[in-house]
Amino acid sequence: MSHTAHIPSHRKPRRNAPKTALRAGVAGGVLSTIAVAGAAGPAQAEPVTQTLEMPTITAGLSTAVAASAQATQQVAQDLQTQAQEDAAAATAAKTAKKAKAEAVRKAEAKKKAEAAAKAKAEAAERASRTAARTTLSTTSGSNAGTAVSVSSSSSSSSATGSAASVIAFVKAQVGDAYVSGGTGPNSWDCSGLVQAAFRSVGVDLPRVSQAQSTAGTQVSLSNLQPGDILYWGGAGSAYHVGVYVGGGEFVGAQNSSTGVVQRPLSYDPPSGAVRVL
Numbered sequence: 001m002s003h004t005a006h007i008p009s010h011r012k013p014r015r016n017a018p019k020t021a022l023r024a025g026v027a028g029g030v031l032s033t034i035a036v037a038g039a040a041g042p043a044q045a046e047p048v049t050q051t052l053e054m055p056t057i058t059a060g061l062s063t064a065v066a067a068s069a070q071a072t073q074q075v076a077q078d079l080q081t082q083a084q085e086d087a088a089a090a091t092a093a094k095t096a097k098k099a100k101a102e103a104v105r106k107a108e109a110k111k112k113a114e115a116a117a118k119a120k121a122e123a124a125e126r127a128s129r130t131a132a133r134t135t136l137s138t139t140s141g142s143n144a145g146t147a148v149s150v151s152s153s154s155s156s157s158s159a160t161g162s163a164a165s166v167i168a169f170v171k172a173q174v175g176d177a178y179v180s181g182g183t184g185p186n187s188w189d190c191s192g193l194v195q196a197a198f199r200s201v202g203v204d205l206p207r208v209s210q211a212q213s214t215a216g217t218q219v220s221l222s223n224l225q226p227g228d229i230l231y232w233g234g235a236g237s238a239y240h241v242g243v244y245v246g247g248g249e250f251v252g253a254q255n256s257s258t259g260v261v262q263r264p265l266s267y268d269p270p271s272g273a274v275r276v277l
Contacts, residue, residue: 159225159226159227159245159246161277162201162202162203162227162277163225163226163227163277164226164227165200165201166197166198166200166201166227166243166277167226167227167243167245167246167251169196169197169200170193170194170197170243170245170251170260171245171251171262173188173193173251173253173260174251174260174261174262175259175260176188176253176259176260177256177259177260178253178254178255178256178257178258178259178260179256180256182253183195183196184196188253188260189253190209190240190241190242190252190253190254191206191207191208191209191212191241192207192253193243193251193252193253193260194209194212194229194241194242194243194252195207195212197243198276201277203276203277205276209231209233209238209239209240209241210236210237210238210239211236212229212231212238212241212274213229213231213233213234213235213236213237213238213241213272213274214235214236214274215229215274215276216229216274216275216276217274217275217276218235218272218273218274219273219274219275220273221270221272221273224244224273225244225246225275226244226245226246227243227244227275227277228243228244228273228274228275229241229242229243229244229273229274229275229276230242230243230244230250230252230270230272230273231270231271231272231273231274232268232270232271233271234271234272235272235274238271238272240252242270244273245262248264248265248266249262249263249264249265250262250263250265250270254268
């Protein structure tokens with residue numbers, strides 16, 4: 001007869017919805033107890049014949065684990081996508097800022113270049129006028145002297161009618177600025193001032209000095225009358241015009257440095273004159 005009696009199983013029937021955590025805990029405790037007993041017990045201990053039930057992984061737990069892993073993966077993908085979008089936005093902002101700075105730099109450079117070109121053109125115009133006047137003064141010194149002396153002798157004559165209105169107009173503009181292409185009311189170039197003065201009395205003159213120098217009857221500088229148009233340079237190729245106001249003086253829009261001035265003929269001796277009134 002065997003010394004090992006049959007030990008009936010006292011296992012309870014499996015429930016339909018076992019708690020996984022409880023089973024894992026019970027199983028772990030039993031295994032730990034067996035391990036400790038085996039290590040501490042005598043080498044000749046009788047074998048244990050009782051069958052132990054190990055916990056099982058249910059379909060529900062497997063599904064939950066899979067769902068958790070999928071959710072974690074989705075969160076990681078979302079974070080990566082957000083990081084990529086943030087990096088792209090930062091790059092775009094940096095590029096836009098750089099492009100704006102470059103546009104501002106180019107605009108400032110263009111503005112400076114235009115200002116420099118304008119200043120250079122004005123300087124060249126002043127130099128051209130100065131050279132022409134110097135040449136005219138050298139070659140026509142005798143005529144200039146005659147013009148001054150004769151004008152002085154005719155200073156007693158006073159302008160009347162339309163000539164008086166023209167003279168009043170140009171004198172009223174003395175002190176205004178000189179601007180190339182200016183036609184008033186507060187800035188003028190030489191031919192713009194002359195044209196506006198004669199227009200005030202109903203006389204239409206050409207716009208530029210070259211044409212104004214041939215617009216009327218040519219008169220000698222020894223026979224000037226108030227209201228005559230003075231010109232510098234050749235008739236038809238004049239580079240400057242003004243209005244003789246009597247008393248040996250003229251009014252003209254000289255240059256950007258002086259503006260509109262009233263000066264004696266000796267200040268800038270003209271080369272010819274025309275009469276339109």
